[in-house]
Amino acid sequence: MAILETKDLTKIYTLGKNRTVTALNKVSMSVEEGEIFGILGPNGSGKTTCLKLLLGIVFPTDGSITIMGKDQYSVDIKKNIGFLPENPYYYDYLTGPEILKFYGRLFEMPDSLIAKRTDELLELVNLQDARNLSLKHYSKGMLERIGLAASLVNDPRILILDEPTTGLDPIGCKETRDLLIRLNKAGKTVLLSSHFLSEVERVCSRIVIFHKGNLLTTGTLRNLLEEYQAENLEDLFVKAIEKFDRETGSIDKGVE
Amino acid sequence: MKKSWIIAMNTFNESLRKKTFYILLVVALVVIGASRFFSFLAVEDELKMIKDVSFSTIEFFGALIAIFTALAAVSTEMEKRTIYTLLSKPITRNNFIIGKLIGQSLIILLNVILMSIFFVALLLIKKSPPDLQTFKTIFLIYLSLVLMGSITLAVATFATDAFNLIFSFFLYIVGHLITYGKALLERTENVVLKGLGEMLYTIIPNYENFNIKDKIVVGVDVTWKYIGQTTLYGIIYITIAILIGIHFFNKREV
Numbered sequence: 001m002a003i004l005e006t007k008d009l010t011k012i013y014t015l016g017k018n019r020t021v022t023a024l025n026k027v028s029m030s031v032e033e034g035e036i037f038g039i040l041g042p043n044g045s046g047k048t049t050c051l052k053l054l055l056g057i058v059f060p061t062d063g064s065i066t067i068m069g070k071d072q073y074s075v076d077i078k079k080n081i082g083f084l085p086e087n088p089y090y091y092d093y094l095t096g097p098e099i100l101k102f103y104g105r106l107f108e109m110p111d112s113l114i115a116k117r118t119d120e121l122l123e124l125v126n127l128q129d130a131r132n133l134s135l136k137h138y139s140k141g142m143l144e145r146i147g148l149a150a151s152l153v154n155d156p157r158i159l160i161l162d163e164p165t166t167g168l169d170p171i172g173c174k175e176t177r178d179l180l181i182r183l184n185k186a187g188k189t190v191l192l193s194s195h196f197l198s199e200v201e202r203v204c205s206r207i208v209i210f211h212k213g214n215l216l217t218t219g220t221l222r223n224l225l226e227e228y229q230a231e232n233l234e235d236l237f238v239k240a241i242e243k244f245d246r247e248t249g250s251i252d253k254g255v256e
Numbered sequence: 257m258k259k260s261w262i263i264a265m266n267t268f269n270e271s272l273r274k275k276t277f278y279i280l281l282v283v284a285l286v287v288i289g290a291s292r293f294f295s296f297l298a299v300e301d302e303l304k305m306i307k308d309v310s311f312s313t314i315e316f317f318g319a320l321i322a323i324f325t326a327l328a329a330v331s332t333e334m335e336k337r338t339i340y341t342l343l344s345k346p347i348t349r350n351n352f353i354i355g356k357l358i359g360q361s362l363i364i365l366l367n368v369i370l371m372s373i374f375f376v377a378l379l380l381i382k383k384s385p386p387d388l389q390t391f392k393t394i395f396l397i398y399l400s401l402v403l404m405g406s407i408t409l410a411v412a413t414f415a416t417d418a419f420n421l422i423f424s425f426f427l428y429i430v431g432h433l434i435t436y437g438k439a440l441l442e443r444t445e446n447v448v449l450k451g452l453g454e455m456l457y458t459i460i461p462n463y464e465n466f467n468i469k470d471k472i473v474v475g476v477d478v479t480w481k482y483i484g485q486t487t488l489y490g491i492i493y494i495t496i497a498i499l500i501g502i503h504f505f506n507k508r509e510v
Contacts, residue, residue, distance in 0.1 A: 089337045
């Protein structure tokens with residue numbers, strides 16, 4: 001059953017009087033409940049725009065989004081979503097527990113539950129020793145980890161992660177991957193945007209590839225490898241992009 | 257409303273941990289403290305000088321706090337991208353703007369209270385306890401500062417910081433001079449100019465309505481009726497400003 005669906009989702013940014021950029025072009029995709037769904041694409045392919053649209057941070061020019069069978073802009077729907085932005089920035093004067101408390105309260109969680117979740121989450125992301133440290137003293141990797149904890153504070157059904165391993169060392173990357181698999185086994189649907197192919201290859205059950213705002217292909221990795229006669233995800237990624245550029249003649253041209 | 261309050265407290269705490277707040281507060285306290293030494297420059301008595309300088313200081317430094325807090329309310333959230341995480345939570349954009357307004361109004365209130373305590377202490381040292389008129393003046397100053405902050409917050413939802421800064425100070429100055437402008441317009445016979453003037457007089461908040469310090473300093477009593485009417489006037493403009501802010505922020509892509 002699809003927990004999240006987009007239909008002909010389009011986002012056109014206006015950059016001046018007569019200049020527009022199509023960041024997302026008629027994207028239709030569906031994410032099944034309980035899967036780890038990977039959004040792949042080079043920089044500027046529309047991955048982040050897609051996530052921002054799903055979260056109601058920017059508005060679609062055309063098309064529709066359905067989350068859990070409802071309009072995505074409903075406040076109630078957001079209670080079921082956890083989001084980790086790319087390079088997360090938080091109120092740097094707050095400590096880890098304070099940021100979790102702030103977000104937890106926005107989810108209308110009682111303080112006692114927030115305190116319990118805070119202890120669990122700090123342990124989960126290995127930040128118990130930094131609980132009294134304000135975020136301005138955090139390293140990039142620590143910020144990424146507290147961001148992950150913040151995205152889990154409400155125990156969401158859907159977890160949307162934008163480049164969750166940026167800034168993490170190899171051990172941190174592995175820990176994050178293992179955590180995603182554990183969360184998925186616990187029943188959470190994970191939507192993962194990344195340009196780290198190996199990361200996506202290891203954890204995602206299905207993927208979608210974006211390029212220049214277009215959805216090139218979607219499916220399970222095995223099916224796509226067969227379809228594109230590719231040896232691995234990297235090969236598949238390159239072939240899908242080359243095919244699109246060849247067919248549209250858009251090599252070196254942005255989608256406008 | 258509860259979510260707006262949570263955002264308000266976060267805004268309040270954020271402002272409280274900024275150095276700007278303390279620097280402005282310390283400078284303001286120094287100016288208020290120094291007001292008694294200005295008395296030898298004036299022919300008026302020392303108390304009048306203390307009151308005059310203190311009221312003006314509370315207003316001026318309060319205005320700086322109001323404008324800078326409101327500027328930071330939207331643009332800093334966007335620059336630091338904290339707004340992405342915030343808007344992904346189950347809040348409406350209305351919650352965000354109302355929360356920011358409450359938060360900045362609280363920080364302005366704290367600033368006004370701290371400056372007023374210092375001012376009152378100075379009056380007590382001079383064995384001249386403040387009367388009710390003094391507090392009426394401070395209240396209207398506070399209301400004008402909240403209005404100023406609301407307008408800056410509303411403009412921040414659709415304009416750049418630089419434009420907003422210039423616009424807010426411009427409106428503050430024009431809002432103080434508008435009464436004189438209206439008096440001048442009454443003398444003109446040009447219908448178009450007169451109509452335009454009337455329109456501007458209606459749109460631009462008249463900050464002079466909140467300015468009763470000149471009367472209080474020379475001992476003129478200001479009635480409760482006037483305070484009530486001016487409060488209503490301020491609340492109407494604050495509401496309009498916030499509705500404009502909400503309207504634009506609901507359409508804004510961050």
